[in-house]
Amino acid sequence: xxxELYQKLFKKTSQFNENGFIENDKVIISxxxxxxxxxxxxxxxxxxxGRGYASISYSLKEILDQxxxxxxxxxxxxxxxxxxxxxxxxxxxxxELNSSHTIFVGDSMEDLIMAQKATENGNKTTFxxxxxxxxxxxxxxxxxxxxxxxxxxxxxxxxxxxxNLVWGRLHSLVIKMKSxxxxxxxxxKETDVTVSVNLDGTGKTSISTGISFLDHLITxxxxxxxxxLQVKAKSRDKIEHHLIEDTAISVGSAIDKALGxxxxxxxxxxxxxxxxxxxxxxxxxxxxxxxxxxxLQIKRSKIEDMSQEDIEHFFxxxxxxxxxxxxxxxxxxxxxxxxxxxxxxxLAVALRIAVSIDKKQKGIPSTKGAM
Numbered sequence: 001x002x003x004e005l006y007q008k009l010f011k012k013t014s015q016f017n018e019n020g021f022i023e024n025d026k027v028i029i030s031x032x033x034x035x036x037x038x039x040x041x042x043x044x045x046x047x048x049x050g051r052g053y054a055s056i057s058y059s060l061k062e063i064l065d066q067x068x069x070x071x072x073x074x075x076x077x078x079x080x081x082x083x084x085x086x087x088x089x090x091x092x093x094x095x096e097l098n099s100s101h102t103i104f105v106g107d108s109m110e111d112l113i114m115a116q117k118a119t120e121n122g123n124k125t126t127f128x129x130x131x132x133x134x135x136x137x138x139x140x141x142x143x144x145x146x147x148x149x150x151x152x153x154x155x156x157x158x159x160x161x162x163x164n165l166v167w168g169r170l171h172s173l174v175i176k177m178k179s180x181x182x183x184x185x186x187x188x189k190e191t192d193v194t195v196s197v198n199l200d201g202t203g204k205t206s207i208s209t210g211i212s213f214l215d216h217l218i219t220x221x222x223x224x225x226x227x228x229l230q231v232k233a234k235s236r237d238k239i240e241h242h243l244i245e246d247t248a249i250s251v252g253s254a255i256d257k258a259l260g261x262x263x264x265x266x267x268x269x270x271x272x273x274x275x276x277x278x279x280x281x282x283x284x285x286x287x288x289x290x291x292x293x294x295x296l297q298i299k300r301s302k303i304e305d306m307s308q309e310d311i312e313h314f315f316x317x318x319x320x321x322x323x324x325x326x327x328x329x330x331x332x333x334x335x336x337x338x339x340x341x342x343x344x345x346x347l348a349v350a351l352r353i354a355v356s357i358d359k360k361q362k363g364i365p366s367t368k369g370a371m
Contacts, residue, residue, distance in 0.1 A: 009054050025059045028133065028156055034066040036160040043068050046093045048104075048114075050084055052076030071096040084110040087117035094123045102126070103163075105156060107133045107140075112147055126150050128159065132179070154179045161200075180355075182257035186250045190242040193233040195254040199355050201228025209233040209247055211240065213304035214314065217344050218251060224348035225355075227255070241310055248314045252321025259355065262286055267365040269353035273346035278333025280342035282350040285325040288371040292319035293327045296343055300336045311340060 006014040037045055046068045049056060053074040057064055073089040075082055082089050094102050102123065104115040107130045115127035128151040129144040131137045137154070144152050151162060158179060180199035187193075205222035207215045209231065222229035231251060235243040259265070265286060272281045294315055298308045306314075319326045328347055333339040364370060 005054070005058055009052075027059065027063075028130075029063065030157070031063050031066065033157055033160065034063060038066065040160070040163065044097050044099060046097055047072040047074070048090050048093050049073070050075045068097065084108075085113035085117070087114045087121065090114045090118050090125070091121060091123060094118060094125070100124065103128055103159075105130060105159070107131070109143060109147065112144065112149055116148065128153060128156075130154075130156050132156075180258045180260065182254050184250045184254040184257065186246055186253075188236075188246065190237045190239065191233060191235055191246040193231070193243075193246050193250040195232075195247075195250040196228075196230040197251075197254045197258050198228035199255070199258045201226060204228045206230045206232075209243065210235070211244065211305055213306045213311075214244060214247065216304075217314070217340070218247070220341065220344045221251070221348045221351075224345050225351040227351075240306075241313070244306070244310045244314050245317050248317035249321050252318045252323075255351075255355075256321065256323040259286065261364060262288065262366075262371045263364045264357050264361050265365060266354055266356050266358045266361070269350045271346050271350040271353070272331075273342050273349060275333075275338040275342040275345070276335065278335060278338040278342045279331045280339065280346040281327075281329050281331060282343075282346040283327040284347075284350045284354045286322075286354050286371075287325055287366070288323050289325060290320050290323050291325045292316070293329070294319065295329045297330045297333065297339055298336050303336050303340060315343070 002019050003014045003017055006012075034045065045066070047056065049072075051074060053069075055076065056074060060067075071093050073082075073093050075084065075089055078089065090104065102118070102125045104111065104118070104125050105128045106112065106115075112127050112129060115125045118125040127149050129140070129149045130153055131140045131144070132154045134140040141152055153159065153162065181197065183194070183196045185194045201222075203223045203226045205219045205228070207218045207222075207229070209215055209218070210233070218229065218231055221227070229251075231247065233243055233247045233250075267286050268284065270281070270283045272279065274280075294312070296312060296315065298311065301308050303311060315328065319328065326347070328343055330339045330343050333342065358365070
């Protein structure tokens with residue numbers, strides 16, 4: 001607990017002066033998430049935890065008022081025989097909430113057992129296993145699957161999305177959903193680039209490369225692919241070509257990494273996007289086999305603050321590091337700026353479709369069983 005909380009709880013001085021482990025608590029649930037869940041379940045969100053009320057109120061002080069603490073159970077304050085996996089604490093909370101169907105979110109086998117025993121007792125309870133808190137996620141997935149977990153999520157932040165998709169048929173559906181996010185940090189003698197991407201984002205971007213037209217193109221990629229994309233790139237040798245190349249490599253690699261094994265994705269897409277007099281087309285196969293055909297039809301030696309060669313090399317490096325088969329073609333146009341924007345937007349929209357989750361797709365979308 002640390003000396004301060006220990007003194008408050010036990011009315012005596014702790015023999016230890018160091019900060020307690022409680023100071024390192026990582027709260028994985030946010031106010032924004034609770035707001036979404038409250039809209040669906042009103043005030044029927046309670047806590048069943050092995051810790052005591054004082055400990056929980058300290059760690060969750062910013063969000064505790066969003067829980068129904070009256071109908072919560074804090075097992076450290078209860079008789080020892082009620083400890084997990086005894087389902088009595090969960091059953092008590094369910095009954096006091098007057099719940100006909102309960103979602104019990106946990107990250108341990110004890111939590112899963114409690115949910116199953118509650119169902120056996122006549123209280124319909126769906127267990128949602130969170131694996132993102134584990135250092136061995138594949139092992140935890142295996143444990144949960146073998147023992148009948150209905151929902152297996154990488155992060156509790158995914159819960160509102162999953163409930164909107166499947167509420168009403170949770171009893172017969174197993175969902176495994178890992179967050180499709182990644183972070184790439186590329187540091188060389190020439191550049192320092194950091195890229196973060198969330199494939200299931202809303203198009204929020206924060207791009208800083210020091211090259212205005214490059215920022216503009218990457219912003220368009222995030223916006224129209226509906227990726228949350230953060231890019232921070234700095235040159236160390238003051239050579240723009242190196243900065244442009246490494247930024248493209250990092251963006252492509254981050255998207256590739258976020259896609260993981262490609263399970264459940266749509267995989268293929270084709271788009272045709274106009275910009276005034278210009279028209280560009282993109283065809284994508286998100287197979288893990290890098291191949292690209294690129295035709296931009298640039299006539300001018302420079303567009304805004306980027307040379308023709310650097311623009312072409314940016315697209316080449318981006319496509320190659322997406323680790324996919326991509327054909328990107330400007331069909332026609334007069335204004336080179338319009339051509340390049342149409343090309344990027346066409347790529348972005350095609351990417352948005354190809355990375356999207358296909359509800360009918362079970363597993364990896366390949367007859368080989370692997371990409």
